[in-house]
Amino acid sequence: MTEVRVPTLGESVTEATVATWFKKPGDSVAADEMLCELETDKVTVEVPSPAAGTLDEIVAAEGETVGVDALLAHIAEGAQASGGDDGARRSHDESKAGYSGADAEKAGTGDDAARGDDIAVMVPTLGESVSEATVATWFKKEGDTVEADEMLCELETDKVSVEVPAPAAGTLTRILKPEGETVEAGGQLATMSQTGAAAPRAEDKPAAHDTANEDGGTGSASAPSARKMMAEKGLSDTDVRGSGKDGRILKEDVMKALDAPARPAARTEAPAARAPSAPADADREERVKMTRLRQTIARRLKDAQNTAAMLTTYNEVDMTEVMALRSEYKELFEKKHGVRLGFMSFFTKACCHALNEVPEVNAEIDGTDVVYKNFVHMGIATGTPTGLVVPVIRDADAMSFAEIEKAIAAMGKKARDGKLSMSDMQGGTFTISNGGVYGSLMSSPILNPPQSGILGMHKIQQRPMVIDGEIKARPMMYLALSYDHRIVDGKGAVTFLVRVKEALEDPRRLLMDL
Structure with missing residues (x-):
C-alpha cells in the first residue's frame, strides 16, 4: 500500500484546500498520473501518483484543508488492486472522460x-x-x-x-x-x-433548442446562438435583419442590431396596448440569469472596493498638440504600417513614461511585500456585447507607436469576436480605460486587482481656456487616476498624472525621454 501525501507547497505556504479529485476509489492509475489538484493562496498544485496501481481510498475529500505532508489517499499496488483489470480500466476511462454514473447510463x-x-x-x-x-x-x-x-x-x-x-x-x-x-x-x-x-x-427526441419556439421565442430560421442572444436581449425576428442563407439570422446579426443607434420600440409600447387596466409589474419584468463573465466582473469589482484603499485624483489635458500630430501623420502612418494611428498609442506611451518615474503605480501588494514590476504589461479595458474585458499588451514599454496600435487592434478584434484566451487577459501591471468612446465626460475608474493603478480617459470637448492671457477654445479631456493608497501616496499619484499630462501636451517629450 502506497501513501499519497501533500507535497511542498512553496515558501511560507503551510496549507492548501483539496480542489478536485481526478480519480475515484477503484480507478487504476499510472505512475506520475495526476490524482488531484490542491489550491493555496497563491498557486494551484497538482499531485501525481507516486506509483502505478489502483486508488484504494481517498482520505482527504474535496473542500478539505490539508497541511504539508498530510495524508491524501492510499494506492494499492500490483495484485492488491481491487476490481480486476477490466473494471479498473473501465472506471479509469469513465473518470478521465468526466463521467458520473448517471452519465454512463445515459451514454x-x-x-x-x-x-x-x-x-x-x-x-x-x-x-x-x-x-x-x-x-x-x-x-x-x-x-x-x-x-x-x-x-x-x-x-x-x-x-x-x-x-x-x-x-x-x-x-x-x-x-x-x-x-x-x-x-x-x-x-x-x-x-x-x-x-x-x-x-x-x-424527430425521435425533441432538441433543447425547439423550446424557444414553443415559448413564443424567435423562429427556427434563426441560428441557435442567435436565438439565445435574442431571448436574452428582448429582441424578436422583426428587430433583426438576417444575413445568412434564406434570411437566416446569425449571432453577428443580433450583435449588429444591438449596436444600431435606434431600435424598434414595439416591446416598450406593448404594455400600453394590452388592456384598459394596467398589468401587474411582475408581468412586465424579465428575469435573465447572469452569465459567468458578468458574475466574475461583479465579484472582482466588489473585491477591489473591499480590499484596496482606493482613491482617485483628477487632472485635465489639452489635446491640441496630439490631435495636430495625429492629423498630420495619420495617412502616412497607415500607409506605411497598415494600421490607423489612434490616441490610445499616445496614452500608452505617456503612461509607460510616467510609470518609469513613479514605479509604485506599477507595483502590487503580495501579503506584506510590495512587488515592483520592471516592465509594463498594459491592460486595455474593452467593452464587448457580453461585458467588460481587459486584454493585456505585453512589454508595451518596449514597443513603438505602430506596434502598440497593431497589438491594440488585434486584441480588440479578438475581444469583439469572443476569441480572447485566458493568457490574453493575465499578467497586466497597469490598465487604461477609455470611457470617452461612450461619451463619458468624467468618471472614477475602479482598480483591476491586483494592480495599483488605472487611468481613465474621457470625452474630448471644446472648452474655453485662458492661454497667454487670452480666452481660447481648446480640445480638453479630463483624466482620472484611481490608485491603491496603501502603496501609492498622494504625491506619487499626482506626479504620475502630471507627467502624463505633460507628455500629451508636448509629445516631443516622449521622443526626448523627458
Whole structure:
C-alpha cells in the first residue's frame, strides 16, 4: 500500500484546500498520473501518483484543508488492486472522460458503448486555474450531420467563451450535457458516430433548442446562438435583419442590431396596448440569469472596493498638440504600417513614461511585500456585447507607436469576436480605460486587482481656456487616476498624472525621454 501525501507547497505556504479529485476509489492509475489538484493562496498544485496501481481510498475529500505532508489517499499496488483489470480500466476511462454514473447510463452500455466508430466530444482545456464551464449554446442537435472542426457548442467560463469543434466528420448521436449544465475540464459533452448508422432521427427526441419556439421565442430560421442572444436581449425576428442563407439570422446579426443607434420600440409600447387596466409589474419584468463573465466582473469589482484603499485624483489635458500630430501623420502612418494611428498609442506611451518615474503605480501588494514590476504589461479595458474585458499588451514599454496600435487592434478584434484566451487577459501591471468612446465626460475608474493603478480617459470637448492671457477654445479631456493608497501616496499619484499630462501636451517629450 502506497501513501499519497501533500507535497511542498512553496515558501511560507503551510496549507492548501483539496480542489478536485481526478480519480475515484477503484480507478487504476499510472505512475506520475495526476490524482488531484490542491489550491493555496497563491498557486494551484497538482499531485501525481507516486506509483502505478489502483486508488484504494481517498482520505482527504474535496473542500478539505490539508497541511504539508498530510495524508491524501492510499494506492494499492500490483495484485492488491481491487476490481480486476477490466473494471479498473473501465472506471479509469469513465473518470478521465468526466463521467458520473448517471452519465454512463445515459451514454448507453453494451453494443452501443462498445462500437468502435463512436467518438467522444470532450471539454477542451479551459485555461490556467479554470476548472469548469457552463454549456451556453448547442449549435447542433442529436441526429445532425457535422463536418470535422464544425462548431458543435459554446461554453462559458468566468472570463471567456470557448467554442467546441467536432473532432471528426460524422453524426451527433447523443448530447450528454444540455445547455445550462456545468461541466469540468476534461469531461465528456457528447457522443458522435462516424458512420451515423445508429444516429437517432431528429424527430425521435425533441432538441433543447425547439423550446424557444414553443415559448413564443424567435423562429427556427434563426441560428441557435442567435436565438439565445435574442431571448436574452428582448429582441424578436422583426428587430433583426438576417444575413445568412434564406434570411437566416446569425449571432453577428443580433450583435449588429444591438449596436444600431435606434431600435424598434414595439416591446416598450406593448404594455400600453394590452388592456384598459394596467398589468401587474411582475408581468412586465424579465428575469435573465447572469452569465459567468458578468458574475466574475461583479465579484472582482466588489473585491477591489473591499480590499484596496482606493482613491482617485483628477487632472485635465489639452489635446491640441496630439490631435495636430495625429492629423498630420495619420495617412502616412497607415500607409506605411497598415494600421490607423489612434490616441490610445499616445496614452500608452505617456503612461509607460510616467510609470518609469513613479514605479509604485506599477507595483502590487503580495501579503506584506510590495512587488515592483520592471516592465509594463498594459491592460486595455474593452467593452464587448457580453461585458467588460481587459486584454493585456505585453512589454508595451518596449514597443513603438505602430506596434502598440497593431497589438491594440488585434486584441480588440479578438475581444469583439469572443476569441480572447485566458493568457490574453493575465499578467497586466497597469490598465487604461477609455470611457470617452461612450461619451463619458468624467468618471472614477475602479482598480483591476491586483494592480495599483488605472487611468481613465474621457470625452474630448471644446472648452474655453485662458492661454497667454487670452480666452481660447481648446480640445480638453479630463483624466482620472484611481490608485491603491496603501502603496501609492498622494504625491506619487499626482506626479504620475502630471507627467502624463505633460507628455500629451508636448509629445516631443516622449521622443526626448523627458
